[in-house]
Amino acid sequence: MLNACQKPAIPQASGVLINVESRQIVDADSVTLRTADGRELTFRVSPDVARNPDHPNTASHLRQHMLAGDPVTIRYRDSANGPEAVSILDGAQSAP
């Protein structure tokens, strides 16, 4: 029971980006992901995504992923305004 009460893994989804909404070049407002099974999932994007010191995924960089068809993995959290991407990683990643 104690193990079961540990914090669940961060939910994530992998696929290719088919839309990147942004009002400027750094912070994306939202992204839409198409998963391998054809679902389209839209996420608000946390400002943290563009400020990841290891791999800053700015809005313009995410657009490049979209243009090149390069897959990404979105880790997200649920919020009152819907799911929010907290990190976006290159490629299809396994769950943390």
Next chain:
Amino acid sequence: MPHSLACVRLAGIAATPASFLLMRILRRPPVPNAMLRRGVVVALALLAGALLVACSQPTASSPPPTPFGQLGAGQGTPGRLTGAIGNADLAVGPDQRFQLVLLGPDNALVSDAAVNMSFFKVVGSNQAQLRGQQPAEYEEPPGLPGHGLYVARQTFDEAGDWGMVAEVQRPGQDSTELRLGFKVKDKSDTPAIGQPVPASNSPVGSTTEQIAKFSSAQPAEPAFYRLSVADAVAQHKPFVVLFASPGFCTSRTCGPSMDVLADLQRQFGADVNFIHVEIYKDAHPPEIAPTVDEWHLPSEPWMFVVGADGKLVQKFDGVIRTDDVAPAIGSLLGAA
């Protein structure tokens, strides 16, 4: 399949060749997760109930449909083609370079299709007018086979909601129709063609050490940093300026666009100045270089061709190829 009607009614239409179900485009489908989740809930009801009460942990769920109005992606039917619009700054103006990324059912980029695009202006809640129709060309960034997109030239004569229907014919397959909705702004964020460009004091340098402080290009070509944009405007000589961060997208679109800049310099260097401006201040994200702010760039890379009078002649974004830019420079020099 010609779209022969100039004005297409969108509601309650039969399946005619001119059908354009824009209302369907303008509403994203719900994420198909409810049935799956119901099954899981039934199977785990007792255990889940006990644990949720005991632990009060948030549960993961699939995202709901988007609440955002701006469109740019296809309908998302599993097993079908879908698409994404590559442009970041579509605005009213002639001869716009409309870029369509095509994805197959396996989410891989499509590069083998014949594509015809039809463009419609939405004129009411359920009506659209055909405003243009042309075959698209498949364009790849240099050195990146299979990573291209489809480009058609279209004049957008009115701001607002537009739609695009792409007829996609892949070898050995039935023709498929893909519909996308998008917005056209009345004025572009980036400098407008025919208008003076901002005379920005972009950073300059002559040594590798100096340039490395503000450019992520590796190696940096010093010739691209000997003039600021302001210097180039003051010289009253045509120039080309590339905004890109090659250090952060080395293998996709920015890196190749630096190669295009070098190609163009070899062809036109005697008559045209060439400048690279880094996107990020101090050559590292996320803070933006002041020149990028002054030019109001919403994305990268961008390449601008500027006349001797300091006015913008042509601009290119996304996938940038020498074959697209060279004619614009040639025309500029021929007209001088």
